[in-house]
Amino acid sequence: MTNLTDLTVAEIRDGVAQGSFSAREVAEAFNAAVEAGRALNAYIVETPEKALEAADAADKARASGDLKPLSGVPIGMKDLFCTEGVQTTAASHMLEGFVPTYESTVSGRLAAAGAGVLGKLNLDQFAMGSSNETSYFGNVISPWKSADGKDLTPGGSSGGSSAAIAARLCPAATGTDTGGSIRQPAAFTGIAGIKPTYGRCSRWGVVAFASSLDQAGAMARTVRDSAIMLEVMAGFDPKDATSLDLPVPQWEAGLSSDLKGKKVGIPKEYRPDGLNAEIAALWDKGVQWLKDAGAEVVEVSLPHTQYALPTYYIIAPAEASSNLARYDGVRYGERVLPEGAGLQDMYAATRAAGFGDEVKRRILIGTYVLSAGFYDAYYTQACKVRALIARDFEQAFEQCDVLLTPTAPSSAFALGEKKADPLEMYLNDVFTVPASLAGLPAMAVPCGLDSGGLPLGLQIIGKALDEQGVLNAALALEERAGFAARPEQWW
């Protein structure tokens, strides 16, 4: 019999609908995989009963001919989405024990579509990090190993999601992407991940990091599965002031890898002298694959690319310092009240104990760049450069329909390898941050292995609202790359 945990979302959905297996069998198989995969530390909380409950509902729905888009599909939920009655921590000590009394819009939409939740997935604390090493609940270990057997990062911040999908502990998961937190972990673990246009997915009930950048998206092993997930997650929500009041296209039905008449831009600034040779070679292959799919390839220029990371590291911390002001030890989460302390001392002691080092670092940077005397030099200047970065993309998209770039500057690195220097860690997002700053849809697709046997991804960036164009170009890459590698099970 087929190993049910090897099936894609589409295969599970269709198999349940056709009666090839029951939803309960699928949920039980994944629950067992989650339990057996604890060495990866991908889940902070396991909710096998929730997965079974949804599965039983799916089996009933099949009997009554009432199947929903994700009936029978168990998924993982990044622990940044508030889930009613289930602890939601953002991988922080600050929110340890926090049990929301409400459901985030995105997780609610998935539940309404029939998906069952296997558990809450580990991440970098408050989604701040690129390696999953800032989680209060410990590192997530990638299912992939380096040639010399070292533990590798699954990427971050959605590292629990990427590790769990690659290890077949769930067929798909939610992610969130502020500067690359879906795409970089997807690339590091050999899976797919899409960040839609800013505003497609509601931010309501998602623990906030940098609100002008935060966007939920889908992670799965295939482009089709990503489309299926995103179609359910996206949609207008009056509870989010930046939610786009637009119909959600039928992305799965619209999938086509025929790129005839399409133009693919290659931004020359993404190919620095020091670019990893294997990534450069894979990128060249990607160009050939897209040509093979019928696309015309043109070189484009995004002249302000080199300023994207520093712009991001002003804007994201500034917004974080404001967003995370809510953690005051009064309404929810951790409280530390030293003997005889007043209110101000309680705030300071609570926040000193509740936040990890990277979170504090970013709050302090953000507080500094927003403080009197520095606001214009740092924050206003960054907001202006951000406008120029977005303008670069607008001008490039006058010449092409999508852009093809690498996803990350290297394959996955060893845990601990880049912990000493925050700046070195920030460089991981060099290829993903620009699209985030411009609010554009972008997707990582697994396209090959490096000489060390580790996955490498390519990235497609599209015009605002053109997720279909992104998915289709990604599908063309996927079909030609034929990525079938999977980590050898050691856990």
Added chain:
Amino acid sequence: MLARILDLRVGIGPFLEKSESMSVDSSTVKKVASLARIAVTDGEADALVPELNNILHWVEQLGQVDVSGVEPMTAVIPNHLRLRDDAVTDGNVRDKVLANAPQAEHGFFAVPKVIE
């Protein structure tokens, strides 16, 4: 481009020679931490000085970008501000609101005494 950023990481780079570097010292770190309501010890403040300076020096390269005539971006995707009917759509959930409070008393959040 990446190589230039990598240069910046190692040696702070060529751009900063032109800009007037704004450096933080231990007392500035303590002041910022106080504004952010995060308690720091003297040792923690000292350790943060080089970390924050590295990051600040790195982001200062933005000063060299010509932004004349550029408006700061406020909305990444054009969107209109919506108005809704002035009607009650939520509420009467006091117990839910208080459910995660570290300390709740008499239907309120409780905090240490703030009036002497």
